[in-house]
Amino acid sequence: MLEGLGDLSDLSQHDTALKFWLPEPANQAIREYALYSGNSFSAMLREFFATHCYGIYVVQVLRTQTNDAFRDIPAVLSRVNPDARRKVRKTTYWVPELGKNVAPVKLWVARRLRDDLQALANHVGIPLSQYLREIAISRLLGHGMLPKRPEMLEAAPRPYAQDWCEDKDVPWIEVDAATYHRTEGGREETEWED
Structure with missing residues (x-):
């Protein structure tokens, strides 16, 4: 049954970025579900997308072959600036300003998974960004919730929200650290002041 899929090990290499947005209630619900299941938000979404593309059987085979197929790759720590002892670090946090009740998501996945999602x-x-949003919401709420989905997940994206998904320039707003850490796809800027 798996012969047509070939070697599945490449699905553990999260080397390609996907950008899309979710309505804030869906974003929050996926985060809570990930917490309950002992996964990260990113790992949960990778599993949603892999299950959608390849089915639960392949996802289970991947879990059996390697327990960390969907887990986040640990970040590499950077070296400290030698002049830092005489300076104070000032960090500002930024997120794309995509509209009311809209949460930006940037997710690293295997190139093969991204290509297969694009084909679908x-x-x-x-x-692709709309397709990813629909997968995440349907996996979260199920298809039986379809009639109530619009009221539950109402969002007011800015006209340029799709631009962000396509790596085009969009406005950014400065936020506090807590908001930044709840957002996938933000950026931080660090300055060293005397």
């Missing part, structure tokens, strides 16, 4: 999005004729 092309097949139904919608942008």
